[in-house]
Amino acid sequence: xxxxFFDFDAAxxxxxxxxxxxxxxxxxxxxxxxxxxxxxxxxxxxxxxHEQLAGHSGGAKSKESFLQQPDDDDEEGLVSxxxxxxxxxxxxxxxxxxxxxxxxxxxxxxPPGFWPPIPNLQQKQAARAAGNFPNANPPAIFNQLxxxxxxxxxxxxxxxxxxxxxxxxxxxxxxxxxDLRAKSQAQLHQQQHRDGSPLRREGPKGPMDANQLIExxxxxxxxxxxxxxxxxxxxxxxxIVLRLAQNQGKPMMHQPPPPxxxxxxxxxxxxxxxPPPGMHHRLPMNMYPPNFPPHLRMRGEMPPMxxxxxPPMPMHMMHQPPPGMHPHHQAQMMSQQHHMMMxxxxxxxxxxxxxxxxDPYAGLMTxxxxxxxxxxxxxxxxxxxxxxxxFYYTAFQFKKQRAKEKAGExxxxxxxREQRTLEPRAYTPAHFEGSLGKLQVVxxxxxxxxxxxxxxxxxxxxxxxPVRDTRKVKQALLELERLYILVLQLxxxxxxxxxxxxxxxxxxxxxxxxxxxTLIPAAGAEDKFPSxxxxxxxxxxxxxxxxHLLYSQQTPLWRSLLQNFWIISRKDVQDQVLFEMFPAFxxxxxxxxxxxxxxxxxxxxxxxxxxxxxxxNITPRSPLPAALSNKFGVSIIASxxxxxxxxxxxxxxxxxxxxxxxxxxxxxxxxxVSCELxxxxxxxxxxLAKPNSLTRFVDNKQSQTLQRLLQIDNKHAA
Amino acid sequence: xxDGSNPTCPPGTATLLEELDKKLMVLLRDGRTLIxxxxxxxxxxxxxxxxxxxxxxxxxxxxxxxxxVFIVRGENVVLLGEIDSEKEASLPLxxxxxxxxxxxxxxEQEAKIMxxxxxxxxxxxxxxxxxxxxxxDEF
Numbered sequence: 089x090x091x092x093f094f095d096f097d098a099a100x101x102x103x104x105x106x107x108x109x110x111x112x113x114x115x116x117x118x119x120x121x122x123x124x125x126x127x128x129x130x131x132x133x134x135x136x137x138h139e140q141l142a143g144h145s146g147g148a149k150s151k152e153s154f155l156q157q158p159d160d161d162d163e164e165g166l167v168s169x170x171x172x173x174x175x176x177x178x179x180x181x182x183x184x185x186x187x188x189x190x191x192x193x194x195x196x197x198x199p200p201g202f203w204p205p206i207p208n209l210q211q212k213q214a215a216r217a218a219g220n221f222p223n224a225n226p227p228a229i230f231n232q233l234x235x236x237x238x239x240x241x242x243x244x245x246x247x248x249x250x251x252x253x254x255x256x257x258x259x260x261x262x263x264x265x266x267d268l269r270a271k272s273q274a275q276l277h278q279q280q281h282r283d284g285s286p287l288r289r290e291g292p293k294g295p296m297d298a299n300q301l302i303e304x305x306x307x308x309x310x311x312x313x314x315x316x317x318x319x320x321x322x323x324x325x326x327x328i329v330l331r332l333a334q335n336q337g338k339p340m341m342h343q344p345p346p347p348x349x350x351x352x353x354x355x356x357x358x359x360x361x362x363p364p365p366g367m368h369h370r371l372p373m374n375m376y377p378p379n380f381p382p383h384l385r386m387r388g389e390m391p392p393m394x395x396x397x398x399p400p401m402p403m404h405m406m407h408q409p410p411p412g413m414h415p416h417h418q419a420q421m422m423s424q425q426h427h428m429m430m431x432x433x434x435x436x437x438x439x440x441x442x443x444x445x446x447d448p449y450a451g452l453m454t455x456x457x458x459x460x461x462x463x464x465x466x467x468x469x470x471x472x473x474x475x476x477x478x479f480y481y482t483a484f485q486f487k488k489q490r491a492k493e494k495a496g497e498x499x500x501x502x503x504x505r506e507q508r509t510l511e512p513r514a515y516t517p518a519h520f521e522g523s524l525g526k527l528q529v530v531x532x533x534x535x536x537x538x539x540x541x542x543x544x545x546x547x548x549x550x551x552x553x554p555v556r557d558t559r560k561v562k563q564a565l566l567e568l569e570r571l572y573i574l575v576l577q578l579x580x581x582x583x584x585x586x587x588x589x590x591x592x593x594x595x596x597x598x599x600x601x602x603x604x605x606t607l608i609p610a611a612g613a614e615d616k617f618p619s620x621x622x623x624x625x626x627x628x629x630x631x632x633x634x635x636h637l638l639y640s641q642q643t644p645l646w647r648s649l650l651q652n653f654w655i656i657s658r659k660d661v662q663d664q665v666l667f668e669m670f671p672a673f674x675x676x677x678x679x680x681x682x683x684x685x686x687x688x689x690x691x692x693x694x695x696x697x698x699x700x701x702x703x704x705n706i707t708p709r710s711p712l713p714a715a716l717s718n719k720f721g722v723s724i725i726a727s728x729x730x731x732x733x734x735x736x737x738x739x740x741x742x743x744x745x746x747x748x749x750x751x752x753x754x755x756x757x758x759x760x761v762s763c764e765l766x767x768x769x770x771x772x773x774x775x776l777a778k779p780n781s782l783t784r785f786v787d788n789k790q791s792q793t794l795q796r797l798l799q800i801d802n803k804h805a806a
Numbered sequence: 807x808x809d810g811s812n813p814t815c816p817p818g819t820a821t822l823l824e825e826l827d828k829k830l831m832v833l834l835r836d837g838r839t840l841i842x843x844x845x846x847x848x849x850x851x852x853x854x855x856x857x858x859x860x861x862x863x864x865x866x867x868x869x870x871x872x873x874x875v876f877i878v879r880g881e882n883v884v885l886l887g888e889i890d891s892e893k894e895a896s897l898p899l900x901x902x903x904x905x906x907x908x909x910x911x912x913x914e915q916e917a918k919i920m921x922x923x924x925x926x927x928x929x930x931x932x933x934x935x936x937x938x939x940x941x942x943d944e945f
Binding site for chain 2: 462465485
């Protein structure tokens, strides 16, 4: 048991097992160690440690000011002067002494918040470990390090971190990069020739290899942070170097693979590879915070030090802290980084001489970010048919161009927006060999297919409820949407822009027939006309449609309008759109021949018994009373009568035509109804011109009623 | 402004880039009003608001709650607009403390719920069903 494999006694204590009375499951052998008398759990133990390390009790206050959000009054300094001075002082105090490990002070003065307190015990261990380096084989390690060192920039001669008064100076990115390159060149030459010269201004002249080793580690530790995809690249090197250090004396069997891009060439988009200035604040390698995951410790993972980020770093650098960053650590780090950046912005603001109030957070979105966003928007605007996709912009440009041409200037042709098109790639879904099931590979250009949902309307003959009404209205609106698209296509056919005309694929007749199929019900089909025309949108649709229709196509529409006059006029009270249809009707009427008129008025004649039973819920009453009480209706009737009178005068068709009988029936009906009307009928828009036309059909009394009704102007009596 | 570094958007397009670093009022879909400095946007109109306060209005009074940094998902924004600093300084409304305004808001909510209940019962008595699809308010 006390074998010689380990230097110390590795014998395990005898396992006692659960005491009498307790079962195996209930008994916790290590309980006492954790919670019991064995531990000395003092609440303030860590606090005391921390205070010692912090050096003074005023640490709490400066920490507050350190992390404070800037107010509007506090524009001058995000880091208050005193805190900055403290930070500065402490940074310079941190001296790593590898030569004499005993000198390691337990109270390394660090600004509060950088590290969690490090118990003394681990520090001493770290010191011991660091002290082991001088025993390593210097030349071999040195050579290896030198070889690797060429890949990493060395910042040995960097000036110390700026004093508080100099915090204001800004080094632009270009300056830093220039310094960087200059130094790396200098270092390369120097390294090959010198031997054991100090790597940094301050600090002891320790053995070269140890310093370089630590240098390497720290630099490598920071590198992963600099690259967004850095961590995998950064890992191999510290790993190998650490192994190197631990295999004291064993020659290195293999070259560590150089970082893929070399440290100088970072992936495009990174600002600079600038490692932090001020190399003298280094810690021995093994001095990790106590709560650092041990496995990462072994891999030589070094958390990037917060103070190393003083050079300007763009926001997106912070996206990928090296893996294994302790969350506690990370929060502190982020706040430090944030602070540095605010400082930076503040300095930039001062430099840019902003007039007005200082906004230290302004300019978070760089012009590059803005350009990126604009590019995305431009990409989205790309289109092969701008008239269809981007109608308003195209129409507006067209109008402007026409105005310009009218003004006389000969401007450019219709300009499109700048197009940045990707070549259309034929998409073939990725096929996986030998896989069970169907795997999906989605990308931006070929996203996942979503289930195509359709709304199914269930027709049920419920009682009329308000809910039903709104649903009907919605259905009507949907139908109108469909019709509107067709009407728009009709209009596009006559648009001056050639693009507009090309965008319509069907010919006029097809479109018109499609529209009419809906508006004029087929035999036995449900008549949607009244519901469509109850809505304002439907009436406007009809208005826009009339100019495109042939005469013969209009007739059934007028007929339908009159037939459903009850409903339509009732719903029109708010909208008042019917009047706008009157000119169209007048036009139609002016060309009407008697059969047309008869067709239209037939709906107003008293229904015969064999009226076809319509499935719709239109009231079977004659629309005449409704028409007469409505101004529009009266106008229609007046126009019809006018026209009939004209036709009669011209005797076409001849008086013996059977249609005239229907006509006379109509006129007498009108007279009757107008007598029976309870309310005063409205006056027509176009007063009757020729009273004589009526005398043929009606007796005198009725004629007089009609005349009064229709406001016949007696002066014009022929 | 001869700022050559700031790229311009194509003509006829709307962009939020002109609103950067301005003090904006943002109305969210759940009815909250945020006032803050717009720091960053993206193609979905997600917003990063800085030094944000949430302002609650009840009647003629209002109260501000400090919120810090907000990241708002673009789809939740109803509208946003620039705040005029002069008008902001001379508001006709009275500012009260946060607790007071929250209490006032609670009272207002309760009153609204009571009123809705009364209205719906009255409608039910008359045989009308107030259906939820007719009400599209989200707050």
